[in-house]
Amino acid sequence: MIKFQNVTKTYKESVVALEDVSLEISKGEFVFIVGPSGSGKSTFIRLLLKEEEPTAGSLWVAGKNVTRLSRWKIPELRRNLGTVFQDFKLLPNKTVFQNVAFALEVIGKQKHIIDQRVPEIIELVGLGEKLNNLPEELSGGEQQRVSIARAFVNRPLILLADEPTGNLDPATSVEIMKLLDRINRIGTTVIMATHDNAIVDAMRRRVIELDDGRVIRDQSRGVYGYGA
Amino acid sequence: MARRLDYYFHETATGLRRNALVAFAAITTVFISLFLLGGAQLIGRQINLIIDQQTERVEVSVYLVDNISKSDFTRLNQMLHSMPQVESIRYETKQEAYQRFKELFKNQPDLVNNVSPNALPASFRVKLKNSEQFGVIKAQLEGQPGIDTIKDQSEILNRLFAVSRALRYGAYGVSAIMILSAIGLIANTVRMGIFARRKEIGIMRLVGATNWFIRVPFLIEALFEGVLGALLAIGGLYILKNIFFNQFLPAISFLPVVTTQDLLALVPVILLGGVVVALVASWLAMRRFLEV
Numbered sequence: 001m002i003k004f005q006n007v008t009k010t011y012k013e014s015v016v017a018l019e020d021v022s023l024e025i026s027k028g029e030f031v032f033i034v035g036p037s038g039s040g041k042s043t044f045i046r047l048l049l050k051e052e053e054p055t056a057g058s059l060w061v062a063g064k065n066v067t068r069l070s071r072w073k074i075p076e077l078r079r080n081l082g083t084v085f086q087d088f089k090l091l092p093n094k095t096v097f098q099n100v101a102f103a104l105e106v107i108g109k110q111k112h113i114i115d116q117r118v119p120e121i122i123e124l125v126g127l128g129e130k131l132n133n134l135p136e137e138l139s140g141g142e143q144q145r146v147s148i149a150r151a152f153v154n155r156p157l158i159l160l161a162d163e164p165t166g167n168l169d170p171a172t173s174v175e176i177m178k179l180l181d182r183i184n185r186i187g188t189t190v191i192m193a194t195h196d197n198a199i200v201d202a203m204r205r206r207v208i209e210l211d212d213g214r215v216i217r218d219q220s221r222g223v224y225g226y227g228a
Numbered sequence: 229m230a231r232r233l234d235y236y237f238h239e240t241a242t243g244l245r246r247n248a249l250v251a252f253a254a255i256t257t258v259f260i261s262l263f264l265l266g267g268a269q270l271i272g273r274q275i276n277l278i279i280d281q282q283t284e285r286v287e288v289s290v291y292l293v294d295n296i297s298k299s300d301f302t303r304l305n306q307m308l309h310s311m312p313q314v315e316s317i318r319y320e321t322k323q324e325a326y327q328r329f330k331e332l333f334k335n336q337p338d339l340v341n342n343v344s345p346n347a348l349p350a351s352f353r354v355k356l357k358n359s360e361q362f363g364v365i366k367a368q369l370e371g372q373p374g375i376d377t378i379k380d381q382s383e384i385l386n387r388l389f390a391v392s393r394a395l396r397y398g399a400y401g402v403s404a405i406m407i408l409s410a411i412g413l414i415a416n417t418v419r420m421g422i423f424a425r426r427k428e429i430g431i432m433r434l435v436g437a438t439n440w441f442i443r444v445p446f447l448i449e450a451l452f453e454g455v456l457g458a459l460l461a462i463g464g465l466y467i468l469k470n471i472f473f474n475q476f477l478p479a480i481s482f483l484p485v486v487t488t489q490d491l492l493a494l495v496p497v498i499l500l501g502g503v504v505v506a507l508v509a510s511w512l513a514m515r516r517f518l519e520v
Contacts, residue, residue: 049434072439079436089431102428105235106437154435 007057017043019213035210041193082151086166141172161192197224239445254413258457261406268399275392290352300374414509450510458502
């Protein structure tokens with residue numbers, strides 16, 4: 001599903017974000033990318049979205065060479081990748097329904113599809129009662145559920161989550177993880193960048209640890225740190 | 229498709245409302261610049277009409293000495309006929325000149341009575357194919373025996389040409405500056421719209437909206453401003469033609485006036501101007517702010 005082959009990303013003035021990263025992630029996997037701030041987690045995700053180009057090496061998403069993808073095909077790539085962020089990125093003047101529907105509207109989906117799929121997915125994330133609420137009327141955990149619903153509503157092959165629990169308390173974080181786990185069990189590949197060790201340890205999934213842009217550990221059913 | 233159109237129009241309307249003041253300034257500037265452009269065209273056309281009409285009447289008068297010899301007369305006559313710049317020649321006798329003089333000043337009988345039929349010179353009235361070639365004719369005829377003086381009315385025309393040119397270039401210049409400001413203002417409304425919607429745009433990119441989908445509402449907004457300005461300019465020119473040219477000009481003289489056809493010929497040019505201004509402006513604004 002995802003393949004990195006000797007990928008290096010250097011920012012100007014020789015700041016190395018990723019160095020010679022090679023790895024493969026199969027369909028249906030749940031992968032944690034862990035490591036301290038500045039270790040390259042966000043760069044990893046930005047490269048997958050083709051928001052940035054690698055300085056060297058190649059990477060593949062869903063069988064396509066992202067490095068060689070022409071600019072006009074980027075939207076197609078991103079429709080296969082759902083994204084969830086720490087700050088939710090919801091539109092404050094739109095309701096829960098409208099926020100999720102927005103993701104389908106702007107890729108030209110028809111109204112009857114939107115009207116069918118959006119309530120379904122909002123139900124799935126457990127917000128069926130709050131369809132017409134504005135984001136400011138929701139708790140942080142509920143807002144993150146909306147953002148997950150938006151990322152997932154177009155049934156992407158891969159869900160990218162960049163510190164999705166970073167702004168949430170531990171109890172809420174557990175709820176979000178349950179939701180991501182459910183999405184993973186439906187068959188979606190989930191890649192989650194985090195430095196929340198409690199979550200990583202509890203989930204016992206594959207862990208890729210980055211430090212200074214290098215993969216220093218790739219462990220199936222791993223924990224956050226050796227013996228930590 | 230219907231839904232998409234609905235989305236575009238909704239977004240455009242929101243954008244225009246959000247930037248109402250800048251949008252108004254942009255539309256006004258497009259209006260003024262295209263109005264000046266079209267006005268310059270109309271004025272140019274009007275002056276050309278007057279020049280054409282006057283050129284019809286312009287002739288070079290070659291006044292002959294009273295005691296011209298028959299051979300000089302014949303030679304001059306042949307010389308004029310052989311000149312390629314000459315269109316036609318008419319000989320006016322002393323008698324005919326006197327008749328014309330009497331006609332011209334019939335309101336002042338004293339003046340007419342004081343001039344004897346013999347006092348006015350006979351002349352060749354020469355019509356030129358191109359009135360600007362007066363200099364060539366004059367140079368060839370000057371000093372020939374039998375000629376008293378050579379006169380021509382092209383001086384007046386030259387002044388008219390100069391005024392026309394100055395007016396038109398002035399209007400073009402102002403219009404060019406206004407067009408540049410119109411482009412700047414429309415680019416600014418687009419830029420402000422992009423800024424106001426940067427969060428939406430960020431999400432649109434993330435979920436895989438195409439570049440064109442993101443751009444179209446801004447493009448429509450710019451086109452709306454450009455075309456509305458152009459339509460106002462056309463309306464303004466229509467009023468200018470009907471009030472100024474049609475009412476005012478005929479009142480001062482029997483001059484030919486620009487026609488509705490002349491105005492209609494400008495309509496596509498002005499509309500195209502509005503569209504081009506809008507396209508250039510949105511291209512400038514989006515080039516920097518709407519890359520993936």
